[in-house]
Amino acid sequence: MYSGNYIQGTIFPAQTFDPVMDAQMLGGALQGIDCNKDVLIDVLTQRCNAQRLMIAEAYRNMYGRDLITDLKETLSHHFKEAMVGLMYPPASFDAHELWHAMKGAGTEENCLIDILASRSNEEIFQTKEAYLMQYDSDLLQDIYSETSGHFRDTLMNLAQGTRQEGYADPAMAAQDAMVLWEACQQKSGEHKTMLQTILCNRSYQQLWMVFQEFQNISGQDIVDAITECYDGYFQELLIAIVLCMRDKASYFAYRLYNAIHELGFHNKTVIRILIARSEIDLMNIRQRYKERYGKSLLHDIKHFASGHYESALLAITAGDAEDY
Structure with missing residues (x-):
């Protein structure tokens, strides 16, 4: 059935929030000889996206540098991808993922599918705007040049963002x-x-x-x-x-399970879905995951990821309800 159930993410606005203090903490964590990754995780995964953008502005005012650039230069591997991904507004993050899915060596078709099949007209419109602004490129033109056949036609149709809304005959x-x-x-x-x-x-x-x-x-x-x-x-x-x-939550539960178990922990897919759904329906995705596969999503992340990368993914996924 078309699901109108209560949907819930795992990341919420921090109740007591001071972007200047958070920016100072991040600056201290990034400037030291040894980067304090625990501080990065504590701050960036416990603030909603709007708050993280305010922290980035305070960081720029305080240090005269871009927080995303500093994260990229200081961190490495998948931990870097997760921390940097958290700093993009939702539409910019989708644009970032679509760009890299098409501009890398070979097209990552499943990324295109995940994003374009699941977003609303308004989300697609905002993503196209962000894509143009960030990459000075037209999303539809890039889809046309990087894909082919009826797969391309369907992606192009979805990327128009012209689905009827609320109409039934x-x-x-x-x-x-x-x-x-x-x-x-x-x-x-x-x-x-x-x-x-x-x-x-x-x-x-x-x-x-x-x-x-x-x-x-x-x-x-x-x-x-x-x-x-x-x-x-x-x-x-x-x-x-x-x-x-x-039921989008069931779809993303299926995609996460596939990325973790069938593809040997496909990091890009796991990071993309966890970040993109963290303030929308990640708690619902966790519930569907456990119902369908018998193990919790948190359990599977712990089993396949490690170190600070594991800690970051768990912090994004757990919210205030840990269920291992």
Whole structure:
């Protein structure tokens, strides 16, 4: 069912907050001969994003330097990626991840899928603005040049950010369900285009009805039908759209489990999801993770990560409810 349940992150605004004092603590931690990583973790994971941006401004006023630059120059490896990632506003962080997914050696398709299949129209609009500002590049043009085929077409459609909102029409739902069913039977280019158009542009409320109608017509769940009929990243993207419509927390729980267990702890994916969802629904993701896989997300992080990197991931994930 389309989930309207209470959603909760793991990071909240600090109740007693002094950005100048925090900036001093970070400056002291970064300037010493030995960087005090514990202080970085204590400050940056226990403040919400808006507060971290205020700390960065106070840091610049105090030291005349950019906090992100100092973090990058002082830290290393995955711990650096986690600490630096916390300092970006949400749209800037998404833009950063999309840029690096396309501009590295080879395209990281799953990053594109995770972000574009799960974000609202407003989030996508803000990310496109941030992408242009940070990289002087157009997100749609980069997607076009770095991907191909119906996978590219679907990403381009999602990146338009033109999904209907709050609109539901039972008669159209029945029609759309027939189109989806035909698309799974025929698999022609034209049918693939119609399929992705429906999945990318109908409101979540509308898609909920469409998938019910599809089940009635075909006797099959839409995810099973897509899995049978299509393959590759096009299939993965279509399924991600459906799963995010149904329950984003379950989708990200699945992606984290896959990144941790199937890919041998894929650090980029783990860091990206934990940071991006930390103030939205990471507590819900933890709950879905434990329900579905039997072990807590915190347990699996402890098992596969180590040192200050482990401490940082645990601090982001734990919130005020540790559940090992």
